[in-house]
Amino acid sequence: MAVMEAVAAAKSDAPIAKNYLTAIKEAISEEMTANPEMIAMGEDIGLLGGAFGVTDGLLNQFGRERVIDMPISEGVIVGSAVGMALNGKTVMAEMQFIDFISCGFDQIVNMMATYHYRTAGEVNLPVVVRGPAGAYGGGALYHSQMNEAWFCNSPGLRVVCPSTPYDAKGLLKACLRDGNPTIFFELKELYRRSDIAEVLPDEDYTVPLGKAVVRREGTDITLVSYGQNVYHCLLAATELEKVGVHAEVIDIRSLVPLDEETIFTSLAKTNRIIVVNEAPMTCGFAGEIISRVTTKAFDLLDAPPLRITRLDTPVPWVKPLELYVLPSVEKIVQAALATVKY
Amino acid sequence: MEANSDTPREPQSDQRPLDSRPSDLLSREECLEMFRQLYLARYFDVRLIKEKKRGRLRGTLYSSHNQEAIMVGSLYGLKPTDWISPIHRDMPAFFLKDLRGNWDAEERSGMSIEEVCAQVWGRVGSPGRARDNWSHIGSKSKRIIHSTSMLAGTIPVAAGVVYADRSRGGDAVCLTYNGEGSTAQGIFHEAINFATVHKLPVITIVENNQWAYGTPVSQGSPVTDIADRAKGFGIPGYIADGQDVFDVYDKVTTAVNRARAGEGPSIVECKTFRAYGHGDHDDDRANKYRDPEEIMLGRLRDPIAICRQSLVSKGFLSAADAELFIAEGKSATDATNDDFPPEVVDFLNKGIEFAVNSPLPEAAEGGMWVFKESN
Numbered sequence: 167m168a169v170m171e172a173v174a175a176a177k178s179d180a181p182i183a184k185n186y187l188t189a190i191k192e193a194i195s196e197e198m199t200a201n202p203e204m205i206a207m208g209e210d211i212g213l214l215g216g217a218f219g220v221t222d223g224l225l226n227q228f229g230r231e232r233v234i235d236m237p238i239s240e241g242v243i244v245g246s247a248v249g250m251a252l253n254g255k256t257v258m259a260e261m262q263f264i265d266f267i268s269c270g271f272d273q274i275v276n277m278m279a280t281y282h283y284r285t286a287g288e289v290n291l292p293v294v295v296r297g298p299a300g301a302y303g304g305g306a307l308y309h310s311q312m313n314e315a316w317f318c319n320s321p322g323l324r325v326v327c328p329s330t331p332y333d334a335k336g337l338l339k340a341c342l343r344d345g346n347p348t349i350f351f352e353l354k355e356l357y358r359r360s361d362i363a364e365v366l367p368d369e370d371y372t373v374p375l376g377k378a379v380v381r382r383e384g385t386d387i388t389l390v391s392y393g394q395n396v397y398h399c400l401l402a403a404t405e406l407e408k409v410g411v412h413a414e415v416i417d418i419r420s421l422v423p424l425d426e427e428t429i430f431t432s433l434a435k436t437n438r439i440i441v442v443n444e445a446p447m448t449c450g451f452a453g454e455i456i457s458r459v460t461t462k463a464f465d466l467l468d469a470p471p472l473r474i475t476r477l478d479t480p481v482p483w484v485k486p487l488e489l490y491v492l493p494s495v496e497k498i499v500q501a502a503l504a505t506v507k508y
Numbered sequence: 509m510e511a512n513s514d515t516p517r518e519p520q521s522d523q524r525p526l527d528s529r530p531s532d533l534l535s536r537e538e539c540l541e542m543f544r545q546l547y548l549a550r551y552f553d554v555r556l557i558k559e560k561k562r563g564r565l566r567g568t569l570y571s572s573h574n575q576e577a578i579m580v581g582s583l584y585g586l587k588p589t590d591w592i593s594p595i596h597r598d599m600p601a602f603f604l605k606d607l608r609g610n611w612d613a614e615e616r617s618g619m620s621i622e623e624v625c626a627q628v629w630g631r632v633g634s635p636g637r638a639r640d641n642w643s644h645i646g647s648k649s650k651r652i653i654h655s656t657s658m659l660a661g662t663i664p665v666a667a668g669v670v671y672a673d674r675s676r677g678g679d680a681v682c683l684t685y686n687g688e689g690s691t692a693q694g695i696f697h698e699a700i701n702f703a704t705v706h707k708l709p710v711i712t713i714v715e716n717n718q719w720a721y722g723t724p725v726s727q728g729s730p731v732t733d734i735a736d737r738a739k740g741f742g743i744p745g746y747i748a749d750g751q752d753v754f755d756v757y758d759k760v761t762t763a764v765n766r767a768r769a770g771e772g773p774s775i776v777e778c779k780t781f782r783a784y785g786h787g788d789h790d791d792d793r794a795n796k797y798r799d800p801e802e803i804m805l806g807r808l809r810d811p812i813a814i815c816r817q818s819l820v821s822k823g824f825l826s827a828a829d830a831e832l833f834i835a836e837g838k839s840a841t842d843a844t845n846d847d848f849p850p851e852v853v854d855f856l857n858k859g860i861e862f863a864v865n866s867p868l869p870e871a872a873e874g875g876m877w878v879f880k881e882s883n
Contacts, residue, residue, distance in 0.1 A: 231675055237705060239698035242664045246702060249668020252648060254676075272695070276656045277665065286637040287877040289648055321878050345880045 183363035186356040189331035190220055190296075193338040194258055196370065198228055201256055204342070207234040207243060208260025217262050218298055218357055240270030244295060248278050251291040256342055261297030264351060265311040270295075278347045279322035290345040294338065298354035299327075300394055301444055301476070301492055305354075306483035312393070312445040312476075317349045318422050318454065324348035324375060325421040329356070329396040331364050333419055336373030344375060353394040362397075376423035380432065384414035387438040387502050390429055390455060392418045395442045395493055402498035411506050421451055429455065430463045437468035438505045442493050447475040469508035472501050530585070530761040531754040536824045541609045542580055542753055543819055544849060546812050548856075549576035549600035550835055551848045555856055556599075556628065557840035560788060566630055567641045568787035570596040573840070574751075577811035578715050578778045579604055581748075581756025582683055585764060588617035591669050591682040593653035593662035596643045597715065597782075598685050599624070602652065603859075611855055617650050621859030626866045633866035637873060651680070659690035663699035666710050674708070681709035681767045683760070688734050688777075689720025697737075700773060704741045709767035711760065712775045715750065717782035718806070721790070722797050735777040743773050750780030751809040754818055781806030810836035 184192070198204045206224055208216070212235040215222030225233045236243050240261060247257040261267045267274070274295065281289050301310035317323045324346050328334040334352065341348040356362060381396060382403050389399040396417045403413035414432050418425060433439055439459060441452035452473040459471055477491040534542075553573050559565050572579070579601045583592070586606065594601035605618030619635065626633030627645050636645045636654070646654030653669065655662050666682040673680040690696055691714060703710040714734045718725050731737065738745025744766070748759040756778055763774035783806070785794035795803070813836040819825035835847040845853050 237698070237702050239695075239702065241695045242667070242698045242702045245661065245664025245695065245699065246668035246671065249653070249665035249670075250672045251668070252653070252665065253669045253672035255668075255672050272658050272661060273664065276658050277661055280640075280656070281654070282880055283877050284636055284640045284644065284654055285646070285648075285877075286639055286873075287880065288635070289654075290880045324879075 181365040184331055184366050185358055185360065185363045186331045186334050186352070187218065187220055187358060189335035189366060190338055190352060191222065192366070193335040193342075194221065195224065195227060197256075197258075197339055197342045198224070198232065203254055204256040204258070205232050205234065205250055206258045206260070207236050207247065209236055209238055209243075209262045211235060211260050216260065218354060220357075221260065240266050241273050244270040244273035244278060244293075247293045247295070248273065248281065248291055251293050252281075252289060256292040257294070258342065259293060259295045261295060263305075263309050264297040264299035264313065265308045267295065267297065267313065267349070271316075274317070274323070274347075274349070275320040279320045281322075282346070283322055291347045292342065292345045294341045294348045294350050296338070296350035296352060298357070299351045300353045300355055301481045301488060302394065303355050304483060304485060304488060305481070307480045310481035310488075312351065312443065314349070314351055314421060315445055315450050318451055319449075322347065323422065325351070326375065326419065327351040327353075327392045327421065328373075328419060329353070329393055329417050330362060332366060333373050335366060336371050337375070337419065339370075340372040340375055343372065351393065355394055373419070375420045376425050377420070378416050378418045378425035378428035380414060380428065381417050382413070382415040384412035384436065386412045386436055387440065387506055388414045388416060388429070388432040388436045389440050389442060389498065389502070390416045390418060391442040392421065393444070395444055398493060398495050398498060399442055401495045402502060405495065405499050406502055409503070411502060413502060418455075424455070424458075426458055426462065429459065430466065433459065433463055433466045437466055438508075439467070440472045440474060440498065440501055440505060442474045442498060444476050444492055446478045447473055448478050450475055469505045472505060474498055474501055526758055526762055529754075529758050530765075531757050534754075534757075536822075537609070538584075539754075539819055539822065539824050542584055542757070543815050543825075544852065545580045545584070545604055545607060546576050546753060546815055547833065547835060547848050547852045549579060549604065550812060551852045551856055552600050554835075554840045554843045555860075557788070559860075565628060567628075568789060570599070570643070570787050571784045572597050572600060574783035574807055574810065575715055575717060575780050576600065577753040577756055577815070578713065578750050578780060581753040582713055582760040582776075584608070584757055585761045586683070587680075589651070589678065589680045590617075591651040591653060591666065591680055593646075593655055593666055593682065593684045594643060595655055595659060595662075595685050595687065597687070597717075599628070599643050601685070602645065605650070605652065611851075619645075619647065619650055619652070621855055622862035625856075625859035625863035629860075629863035629866070630868065631863055631866035632869045633862060637869050639869075639873075639877075653682070653684075660686055660693040660696040660699070663696060663710065663712060664702065667699055667703045667706075667708050670709050671706065679709075679768050681711060681764050683711050683713055683764075685713050685715060687720060688714055688716040688718070688725050689723070689728055691734050691737060692728050700741055700743075700775070703773045704743055707770060707772035710773045711763045711767060712773065713760065714775060714777045715780060716777050717780045719782045719786070719794075719798070721786040722793070733777060735775055738775040741773070743775065745775045745777065748776055748778045750778030751811045751814050752818070753811060753815050783807055807837075812836040
């Protein structure tokens, strides 16, 4: 009772800032409460509460029928999620690390992504495959990937990547209600970052898919990014401000569908653009954005558009190697200065 | 006494003797219906081969000739609420599901012959509006899972479907069809593993026709009897004579009853032989990479002839009636309409007439239904 009172008191006195992980946890729990037909599944998500604790408490709340500790088989996690969704369920399927998603690749790109298309719309699959992604944490080759481009290149999948707790919760809810299969990229380095924790609305809310947001306004150059690289862009913008360059930072939030309008509107103002992502460069999503800019908004450009991405390498383990291949504030600042001077 | 590791092992075949033969309970009418369904499946194949040779069809034809007893025998005992996931060689399964003598029934838990023919002809009357080819159709409402070309990939989907059904108190089972070739896929084992952990009513039917495209089973599987795979999961592995419709019925029904009672999955291996090539594009080559004697022996035990013999010995078919329609042993080129009961020919004619009168889809449909419109 004392605990409950303390919680209530804390709630009424000062709203609690919530981190990115808590936001995701709340989205899953609230959706499962609202939708009795929703199932959560993944490796170690029940008893353990998930490798990162995202699903901590779900098993007690909803029981073993709805919170399934799956055998180590990403193919079966996705395939059985498809079957459940085919038969009326909404499914959250966790990849313990998004790197492991390759083991379920066939089920995602051939079975799940195409189902609506193959059936001329008879079948909708409300399945969100979500998991921790991204580098900068020393996770090495198989715990650091950002493999979003594979899925952007597989028609039929929503591809989403939030950077803030508010967006993580609102976008995950939107995806679970959208009715299309989604690959939802979470940045594990953001899970517990206290400096980005924020107070979330008490009431139910969603963040619309395919709507980018301007994180910082500026007039000289547009920095476009998503996920944790948004913070590298914001820090770069602060550095650039010191030398009189006003950078605008756009967080696209969802890759498929992509909000081109917000990018073009910014470009109309700045006429210069750099796209930053931590995936490798070749055939990466930064290239896709720049391709759309050059084919649809060529006249707005005063300088060649640039990509700051990971080198075309795997993600190495030890710190100096890892940072060498990844985008950094320094690399963004240098590229922005060159672009502005062009 | 502990077994000495040098002691020769017992033969590994897991062909369990059944306590009872469910087919003994089938009435004369039911047995005759299954016999007619064998003709139906055979005629569908024969006719499509003829149509393809006349240049009226596109796409690859994966003949089910000689494997009809597996479809008829496994589907006959299902309830309308049950699910199936057929593969490329099981085209007749789409209309055989829930047929049970009601060939013209408007509402049944299987596809109409019109829908199946419209799919084969690539017309909008197909359940998938001809967006993917031949056997890659299905229907949520008719409880048929849509397969892809990545075989064994429907087994985890089947597991999910029945998991959802069970959560709502249903007793549906799902039959998944697979060739022996796809038992080499990881997902085959991963999915049965999951289904077994949760005692899900998934029955994996393995149509062991000895050839995975151009590779003999000896090069694709270390076990001669695929049913032996069941031992690793601690589930029953039944071996059925895939040429004998009643033996298939017995083994599948036993597995289904077990699954429906909550005892979990089984593997039912049906021994059979692929009569032609992998697809019709492979017919000529398949006569070269396979031994002529093997082909001759493999086609010797025609499921129609074996069923006829059973019906005569059961006293369900008179000697005179048994001689009316001799379709067995005849290739698509040799067989004529007179070799099949007239209602079988009429049934398919109706489907083909619908198909050829159904229009092609509008070209712009190629860009539609990538996503469901957002809620």
